[in-house]
Amino acid sequence: MKCEFSKYLASKQQDCESLVELLQKHYDYASILATDVSGTSFSASRRQKAIREASLAERGFVARVYKDGLYSEYSFNVLENVEETAKKIIDELDDQLEMLKAIHVEVLDTPKIEEEEAKIFVEKEVKELPDSVSFEAVMDKLTEISNKGLSLSEHLLECMASVTMEQISKMFISQKKQLKQSYIISEGLIGALGRKGNKTQMDYQSYSGLKGAEILYEMGNDIGKVVKNVEELLDASRVEPGEYDIICTPEVAGLIAHEAFGHGVEMDMYVKNRALAKEYMGKRVASDLVEMHDGAATVENTSSYAFDDEGTIAQDTVIIENGILKNGLSDMLSALRLHSKPSGNGKRESFERKAYARMTNTIFMSKTSTLEEMIRSIKFGYYLEGMQSGMEDPKHWGIQCMLTKGREIKDGKFTGVVVSPIIMTGYVPQLLESISMVSNEIEVFGSGMCGKGYKEWVKVSDGGPYLKAKGRLG
Amino acid sequence: MIETILEILKQSDADDYKIISSKTVSNEFFFVQHKLDMNRKKEVEHIQLTVYKKIDHDSYLGSSSCEIHPTMSREEVENAIKNLCISASYVKNPIYTLNGSNHKEMAERKAVDAKKAAQDIIATVKSCNESENEKINSYEVFVNEKEIRIINSQGVDVSYSNMDSMCEIVLNAKNETHEVELYRNFVFGTCDRDYLKTEIENALQSGKDRLRATNTPNLKKGTVLLSGKNVCSLMRYYISRCNVQNLYTGISDFSLNESITKEEVSGDKVTLMGCASIENSGSNAAYDSDGHKIEDRILIQDNICCNYWGNQQFSQYVGKSEACIFSNFKVEGGQRSVEELKMQPYLEVVEFSDFQTDPTSGDFAGEIRLAYYYDGKKTTCVSGGSISGNIQDAQKNFLFSKELKQHNNMIVPDTVCMFDVNITGIEE
Numbered sequence: 048m049k050c051e052f053s054k055y056l057a058s059k060q061q062d063c064e065s066l067v068e069l070l071q072k073h074y075d076y077a078s079i080l081a082t083d084v085s086g087t088s089f090s091a092s093r094r095q096k097a098i099r100e101a102s103l104a105e106r107g108f109v110a111r112v113y114k115d116g117l118y119s120e121y122s123f124n125v126l127e128n129v130e131e132t133a134k135k136i137i138d139e140l141d142d143q144l145e146m147l148k149a150i151h152v153e154v155l156d157t158p159k160i161e162e163e164e165a166k167i168f169v170e171k172e173v174k175e176l177p178d179s180v181s182f183e184a185v186m187d188k189l190t191e192i193s194n195k196g197l198s199l200s201e202h203l204l205e206c207m208a209s210v211t212m213e214q215i216s217k218m219f220i221s222q223k224k225q226l227k228q229s230y231i232i233s234e235g236l237i238g239a240l241g242r243k244g245n246k247t248q249m250d251y252q253s254y255s256g257l258k259g260a261e262i263l264y265e266m267g268n269d270i271g272k273v274v275k276n277v278e279e280l281l282d283a284s285r286v287e288p289g290e291y292d293i294i295c296t297p298e299v300a301g302l303i304a305h306e307a308f309g310h311g312v313e314m315d316m317y318v319k320n321r322a323l324a325k326e327y328m329g330k331r332v333a334s335d336l337v338e339m340h341d342g343a344a345t346v347e348n349t350s351s352y353a354f355d356d357e358g359t360i361a362q363d364t365v366i367i368e369n370g371i372l373k374n375g376l377s378d379m380l381s382a383l384r385l386h387s388k389p390s391g392n393g394k395r396e397s398f399e400r401k402a403y404a405r406m407t408n409t410i411f412m413s414k415t416s417t418l419e420e421m422i423r424s425i426k427f428g429y430y431l432e433g434m435q436s437g438m439e440d441p442k443h444w445g446i447q448c449m450l451t452k453g454r455e456i457k458d459g460k461f462t463g464v465v466v467s468p469i470i471m472t473g474y475v476p477q478l479l480e481s482i483s484m485v486s487n488e489i490e491v492f493g494s495g496m497c498g499k500g501y502k503e504w505v506k507v508s509d510g511g512p513y514l515k516a517k518g519r520l521g
Numbered sequence: 522m523i524e525t526i527l528e529i530l531k532q533s534d535a536d537d538y539k540i541i542s543s544k545t546v547s548n549e550f551f552f553v554q555h556k557l558d559m560n561r562k563k564e565v566e567h568i569q570l571t572v573y574k575k576i577d578h579d580s581y582l583g584s585s586s587c588e589i590h591p592t593m594s595r596e597e598v599e600n601a602i603k604n605l606c607i608s609a610s611y612v613k614n615p616i617y618t619l620n621g622s623n624h625k626e627m628a629e630r631k632a633v634d635a636k637k638a639a640q641d642i643i644a645t646v647k648s649c650n651e652s653e654n655e656k657i658n659s660y661e662v663f664v665n666e667k668e669i670r671i672i673n674s675q676g677v678d679v680s681y682s683n684m685d686s687m688c689e690i691v692l693n694a695k696n697e698t699h700e701v702e703l704y705r706n707f708v709f710g711t712c713d714r715d716y717l718k719t720e721i722e723n724a725l726q727s728g729k730d731r732l733r734a735t736n737t738p739n740l741k742k743g744t745v746l747l748s749g750k751n752v753c754s755l756m757r758y759y760i761s762r763c764n765v766q767n768l769y770t771g772i773s774d775f776s777l778n779e780s781i782t783k784e785e786v787s788g789d790k791v792t793l794m795g796c797a798s799i800e801n802s803g804s805n806a807a808y809d810s811d812g813h814k815i816e817d818r819i820l821i822q823d824n825i826c827c828n829y830w831g832n833q834q835f836s837q838y839v840g841k842s843e844a845c846i847f848s849n850f851k852v853e854g855g856q857r858s859v860e861e862l863k864m865q866p867y868l869e870v871v872e873f874s875d876f877q878t879d880p881t882s883g884d885f886a887g888e889i890r891l892a893y894y895y896d897g898k899k900t901t902c903v904s905g906g907s908i909s910g911n912i913q914d915a916q917k918n919f920l921f922s923k924e925l926k927q928h929n930n931m932i933v934p935d936t937v938c939m940f941d942v943n944i945t946g947i948e949e
Contacts, residue, residue: 055592087608094770096612100587107565122563125591139562143548146636147557150644155556182608204771240772240881245783245913247772249881288741288945319553319659321691321702380559399563401551438875438888442702447874447888447907468879472888472907472945500689501706521886521907521945 048176048259052168052229053083053216055106060227062129063220066110069133071222076113076160078221080356082106082398086213087177091189092205093197098182101213103506107398110136111357116156118380119143122399158383162223165360169353171230173259177212180260185210192267196239199274202281204247205240206274210263219358228353232506233262234494237270241277248280248467250433250451255493255508257347276433276451283452283467288521292428292456293471294421294513297490299450301509302434304339304409305497306446307475308332308366309509310439312375313392313404313499318384322441324372332372333479338412339367341376343391348508349493350407357393357402364390366409370480378404396503403499411511414485421484421515422456429453429520430461431469434492444475453520473519486513522568522591522598523672529599530572530674534606537573537582537619537674541810542566543667548639550662555647558659566591572605573674576613583612617837620811620844621675628681628807633711635684639664641712642688649718655725658702660690669806677812684710685803690721694728701731703872708929710801727871731891734904737868738894739946745908745939746862746869749926751876751887752933756852758912759793761880763820765831765839772881775826777841781916782824788918788938789855790824795847796932804848804930813845851932855921862922862938869893869936870908883912906946915939 063079070077086101107124121136189208196206212233219226235254240247252269254262295303308324316322324332333339343352343361354360357379364374377385378393381404394405422430433451440446448471455464493508523542530538549561571586585608587601642662651657663686670680685708692703703724707717747755759781767773775781781791797815798805809815811833819827829842836844863869869892870876876887886909894903920938 092770096583096614098585098608098612104588106588106590106592117557118559120559120561122561122565124565124567127592139564140560143550143560143562143636146640147550147560147643150640150647152643153556155553155558182611186611240770242771242774245774247774247881247883285943288739288943319691320693321658399547399565401549401559401561436875436877440702440874440890442700445874445888445890445905449877449886468882468884468886468909470886470888470907470909472874472905500704502689519945519947521909521943 048174049170049172050214050229050231052170052227056081056083056216056218059126060218060220062126063218065129066133067220067222069129070110070112070136073137074112074114078111078219078358079108080398081108081218083216084213086211088209088211089185089189090207090209091186091193092207093193094205096186101211103213105397109398112140113159115154117154118157120401157380160379160383162221165224165226167226167228167353169228171257173231173261175260177214177231177260180263185263188263192237192270196237196270196274199271200241200278202241202243202278203239203274204242207238208266210235210266212259219354221358224358226354226358230257230352231259232349233258234349235262235266236494237266237273239273239277241281243281246281248277250276250280253492253494255349257349257351279465280452280467283465286453286466286469286520290517290519292425292515293518294425294428294430294515296432297510297512298434298492299431299448300411300511300514301409301492302437302448303478304411304511305406305507305509306437306439306448307479308339308372309341309406309409311441311444311475312366314375314377314381314385315404316441317375318381323444324375324441327372330372331370332476333367333370334482335370336414336482336485337367337370337479339410340364340412341366341406341409343407345408346410346491348408348491349506350508355391355393356395357389359389359391359393362391376404376406378402394505396505400503403503405499405505406497406507408491409507409509410489410491411485411514413487413489413512416484416486418486418513421486421513423459424484424515425456425459428456429466430456445472446475446478447472470521471518472521478516478518481517482514484515488512522589525595525598526568526570526589529602533602534574535572535602536575539571539619539673541569542670545665545667546635547663547665548635550639550643553659554657570605572602572609573619574606574609576610579616581613582616583609583614585609585612615838617834619673619675620677620813620833622677622812624676624812625678630682633666633684635664635666638684638686638711641714642686642717645712645714645717646688646690646721649721651725654696655694655728656692658691658693660688663687671808671810671812673812679808679812681807683805686710686712688717692724692728694725694732696732699732701728703728708803710803710805713801727891730902731904734891734902737889737892737903737906737946740868740944742941743944744865744867745942745944746867746936747939748869748871748936750928751870751873752937753928753931754876754878755885755912755937756793756931756933758878758880758883759791759821760850763793763826763829765829765835765842768829769835769838777826779826780824781821781826784917786824786917789921791821792823792853793821794819794851795830795845796849796851799849799927799930799932802849802930806848809846811844811846815845815847818845849930852934854923854925854934857920857923859922859924859936862920862936863895866897867895867938868944878912885910885912906944908942908944910939910942915942
């Protein structure tokens with residue numbers, strides 16, 4: 048089933064083209080990104096139900112203009128009188144520049160965008176459109192999952208199931224480009240909250256993809272596993288801090304990829320000399336077994352699109368190959384300043400925010416080991432699972448990952464001991480160079496959001512195979 | 522558009538409704554060192570509509586919400602409201618009532634000059650004392666003016682305006698062999714030039730300290746001092762535990778008029794208050810999103826939970842407090858000064874990669890980027906490794922500094938002392 052392009056944006060295409068034409072009379076470059084995102088989020092638990100608009104929902108425009116070495120932008124969500132809008136944009140931005148002139152601010156001189164002609168119209172397909180399933184059917188399914196979970200353990204206080212389906216339409220108009228795309232992303236979550244004595248713990252299972260209502264059929268089979276995980280967490284002991292042999296599940300591997308050389312190679316950081324990776328291009332940063340990619344065209348998941356928010360066509364970028372750092376991820380303006388090419392990684396949190404170099408789908412590639420071989424090879428270590436959060440340090444290559452738990456392995460076998468929570472910290476090249484086995488299967492996870500520091504939240508996915516490495520755990 | 526929405530709602534199947542309209546004008550500036558990377562302006566309006574439906578002979582109240590875009594046609598608005606009425610009828614939540622205070626008021630609007638505020642922030646950053654080895658790498662400035670209006674079907678029609686500003690700044694410090702980076706994010710109402718300049722210059726000094734830091738010793742366990750915004754992260758555990766939604770779902774087990782700890786404590790006790798406003802907070806608002814006028818409320822007094830806070834729906838479910846959603850909070854200080862807290866051996870962590878406190882379990886942890894280790898004789902700058910622990914253990918003998926510090930919408934003790942915290946260093 049086709050995801051139809053937004054009727055509203057289609058009706059505004061002519062206005063956007065006229066606006067670009069008017070702005071080009073005052074500026075040396077002008078473009079408009081128009082977005083129309085709609086969707087619904089459903090959740091059901093024992094104590095509360097909710098249906099609300101999806102968090103990414105928006106409708107608006109951002110104009111980007113260029114003159115005298117400077118890029119400026121104006122975000123707005125009403126486009127009725129094109130002449131008035133053009134005048135407002137020019138007057139407001141000029142007014143800001145007057146204010147800055149008064150305090151002697153200089154401009155970071157940047158080359159002008161030189162575009163090639165491009166015309167794209169993409170409407171992606173899904174198996175089932177979100178509208179094909181009634182509100183009642185969705186809530187019934189989620190309530191069924193929640194009730195089933197609650198019946199499985201006396202320690203559960205709550206069991207929650209949610210699903211969000213979003214239809215995204217974007218249009219990029221400049222003098223030379225006319226790009227339109229429409230696609231649907233969906234994500235689901237099952238979470239369980241348990242209490243034993245004065246200990247309270249939570250665990251979850253997520254689902255995601257470039258898919259529609261079919262995601263509902265994937266959910267529910269894992270509810271037993273989620274409840275069992277919570278019970279294990281309630282009885283878990285603390286890890287003895289130290290360095291260990293570790294096996295990272297694909298979810299944890301994805302977090303490492305994201306924090307290590309995802310954030311580490313966002314090239315707007317190169318412009319600011321904030322990324323150590325800039326000096327390491329072509330050098331070894333990981334073991335021979337490590338290959339890492341990122342791109343909206345790398346895999347199909349929640350950050351897959353035909354073009355980014357600056358009108359650059361999606362790509363598949365090889366970040367690391369055979370342990371050697373090969374390429375970074377770039378937005379348009381960083382590429383201009385670094386005299387390189389944009390990689391289709393210019394993303395905005397919404398039409399209201401600036402575009403930065405951001406990750407899309409970031410994954411380690413698979414190799415040949417099996418999980419069984421990897422477990423057998425561990426004398427004493429932990430199998431790490433459950434991603435909670437991570438933090439990057441592109442300047443110093445520090446990494447911090449908060450993980451849900453570790454399962455103890457001794458002499459190649461699980462002992463049944465579970466430790467939680469786990470904070471894994473370390474120096475990125477040391478961690479990646481310690482990777483000694485990589486499994487032959489990949490999983491990708493797209494239910495999270497990524498921030499730049501503590502703001503600019505965008506959809507990303509990450510993942511990979513199972514990895515064996517050495518990690519510092521606390 | 523609001524009049525159109527109200528007109529259509531009158532003819533619809535909605536039993537109740539709430540509309541929150543916000544208009545935002547934003548001035549934004551982005552710098553690489555002190556050169557302008559980009560300037561941005563934003564002018565947007567958002568209208569959030571929630572429709573309520575009574576279900577099963579008023580046993581339940583369903584709700585569903587969506588944004589009504591200012592560009593929607595009448596037909597689009599009619600369809601949106603129709604869909605909300607349908608979807609709300611499948612959201613079976615126990616019955617509750619909307620804020621029925623029949624209150625119509627426009628809070629006094631203070632004159633604000635957002636462009637001047639932005640100009641002041643930029644000028645302040647430019648005026649900071651940098652050197653060849655301690656410099657400003659880059660910064661971003663956001664100044665937002667907002668007008669908020671809340672209307673509901675029970676007669677509430679209130680509005681207010683506010684302004685908030687943010688300055689996100691990255692600093693570098695270097696020596697002959699090494700360069701370090703520090704990140705700071707300042708949020709406030711309008712620019713307090715002295716405060717901002719002092720904080721930035723203190724951060725530059727931290728950078729110098731980080732350069733001479735050695736590896737954090739592997740102490741296993743020890744006394745940890747937290748300061749700065751990390752104290753806010755810790756205190757959000759208590760804020761979260763007093764929230765009615767967390768009480769209702771079982772995440773929190775705080776009971777009114779009972780101690781928040783299971784056993785007696787030997788240190789300082791927690792006194793936490795929700796505040797209507799804090800001077801120069803970027804979160805000051807006259808009304809909450811249910812249209813209640815916000816008034817100060819003590820939530821915890823000397824470790825006794827006195828009151829809860831939160832929205833209309835869950836306040837009614839829990840049934841023990843008046844609804845009010847707070848954005849500003851204050852935690853009282855303790856008996857000892859910061860100087861007194863530093864008289865015994867400690868590890869004072871001033872910079873983390875990301876210090877986190879889990880409001881569900883009470884676990885806290887973070888990787889150390891800069892700490893000061895006092896072994897009883899001398900103080901050393903250290904870096905690397907991590908600390909971790911659980912608030913339920915730490916609160917048995919918390920020590921809070923007498924001195925308080927404001928971080929945007931929170932006033933908290935300047936320093937918190939915790940004993941027997943796990944310290945995973947990297948020194949062998």
